[in-house]
Amino acid sequence: MFTIAKRMTRRAAIACIAAAGMAVAGCQPTSLGSSGPAIGPQIDPSQPVQVAMLVPGGTGNADLDWLGRSLANAARMAAADANGARIDLRVYTTTPAEASAVEAAETAAAEGAQIILGPLFADSANAVGNAMKDNNLNVLSFSNNTQIAGSNVFVLGNTFDNVADRLVDYGVKQGLRRFLMVYENDAAGQIGAAAIQSAIAQNGATLAGRQEHALSRDSIDTIIPAVSQAAKSGQIDAIFMTANQQAVLPYLTDQLANAGVTSREAQFMGLTRWDTPAARLQLPGVQGGWFALPDTTLQSQFTSRYRAAYGEAPHELGSLGYDGVAAVAALAGSGNRNAVNTIGLTRSAGFTGVNGVFRLRRDGTNERGMAIATINNGRVVIIDPAPRSFGGGFGF
Template sequence: MDEARFNAPPPPPLRAKVPRIALLLPLSGPHAKLGNSLLNAAQLALFHFAGKNFELLPQDTQGTPEGAADAAALAIGDGASLILGPLFSSSVETVAPPARAAGVKVVTFSNDRRVAGDGVFTLGFLPDEQVEHVVRFAFKRGMRRFAVLAPNNSYGASISAALEAAALDLGAEITGAEFYDPLADDFSGAVKTIANYKERRQNLLDQRKELENRQDEIALQALKRLENLQTLGDLPFDALLVAEGGKRLQALAALLPYYDIDPKKTRILGTGQWDADGIGSEPALVGGWFAAPAKKERQNFIQQYTEMYATAPSRLATLAYDATALAAVFVKSDGRFDVSEITAPQGFAGRDGIFRFHPEGYAERGLSIHQVGERNTRIILNAPASFQAAN
């Protein structure tokens, strides 16, 4: 426990019929930039819902589970009737027990559904939901054999499990799974293995040797056709799911054609981590598909945020905006927060499109299917306008 934090000046005294909403974010430490972007977004929502009378109490989690526990204790002690945040699942695990004991609900920004339930709601973008959507889309377009390339961590495990579940539901086949150290500098081993490169390369060398020994006209013509090939033999999958983003995605993508995974023959699939500007600068990703929220409402949010703060928001800032908007609408003047109202099956229209809370506490979203282009991505399947349309 950080005793200095508990000796800080108290917040203003409670005002009658003015509920307090705590906002737990990493406002210092290595994730401070992200945390402050979410804080700005929450304050923007306050501005847009200015007619709603409640106090927002930001608390710094310092980006650690211990800091989150201290922040939760301060928030509960200051009379918060609802907690928004924290951001990381490890922090949610330390915040949830005292919040439950105090009867305070938590709307967290985590994307780990394992921490949801019993008064804890997760608003983050679920990677398994994204996998299910893009795999189902690919299956409907004739792809039956899937493989996955993912980091060797809990995120990669959840991606692999989601692919297995989707394949089982659809009757598709998983023909390969390779995991790599996300902290490594070189991912060539994983890509080489998933590509079955060694065997396919040897097949080519053996075929060339056999044809060279024959020395007839047909053999010479066949040899000529093999001149520009790296390998011989088809890949054992129709689509490859690459569960990565940022610089690691670029590094992995550059290795795909090197080990003869041809994006013109094999569809490359991704997750919401692909939802970033400039992704098409890596040629191997052009034509790839991924599932992510529609961009229209988020673009409006980005414009409003940029006008207010003269800088672009983080990708996750919309979560803080939507959570604060929910609090503004549903927290009663006496601090009550009726769970039945936010678990309404029709859901809500947020800055990332429609979403609703499952009774188990995690957020379901209406997702679009995007295709990567050289300059930008385009939507090839629109997100549903409502959950009734999605069913």
């Protein structure tokens, strides 16, 4: 039996832990709630704000070091862009080990840090959050594992919950009501499935069925008849796939297409980016499918600026470094003494980063403005642009 993605590459592991957040330490922070006390110090807006940044470096892994370099460089760009604020950015390199991240955070706190950006990995972010409680410092982690969010720990990464809610919300507005969920049986697949199920419930739609598969061709083959029957019989309006492992999407969509099921029979949508790698765009099964993207105009501008400044493209997660500094700078630049505490960080208007608008919730999670895209004849087409601002309450 040919197994799909049986072994994860280091790059895939980075994306999975930073984006899906699979590694969670045992001690979980408690949720702040909507009316808890403010965490974090007040600042003097007339003075520089000392921001500590924990990034991977010197690891011996080229991809991980590139990511650390991108995070730090993007943060420097945001500090330079600060309007009316002075950011004293201090970068500390760490290994993926929890102890290394905690040691760096404790050093930063001793040197006067007023807020911590990073680290990358979920378990390390959890450990740093616990270590910084006595220092009354907030931690803006680059992970998006919502399981570690809460108390003084925020997640900056785009979450499965964000993507699922955006897609289901848009689908419901287009008349889609009955969703079939297809997901992997690994940890990331389970997290993604939970996000999809929650989004369906929150948007008043119906989970009409669920199909779980292992990371193998044989396992995917076993669910194709049931998925195909549901689509052809009109029992469902949409098929929402986690397809988190890189090899799953091409095989799953091709097998469905071979069985006569495409987005014409039931709208395909995915929890992950369908436009990378670029070769995916030519796959017959993904044509017409929906997925979520950041604000492509802002992202393109950032990439061009970064390449001009540093002579290389930024890592796809590097923009999170910009976002963290930009949030603090926006608050400090307006004279807000709460620039590094939970009162300021969780303002309902949010902030504008290089991937679009975003805001932090009091429970440590985030909300990001995203576009809805489809693939049409091998080209990415934006069918619903990313919002440029938030409304009165949470939710677009």
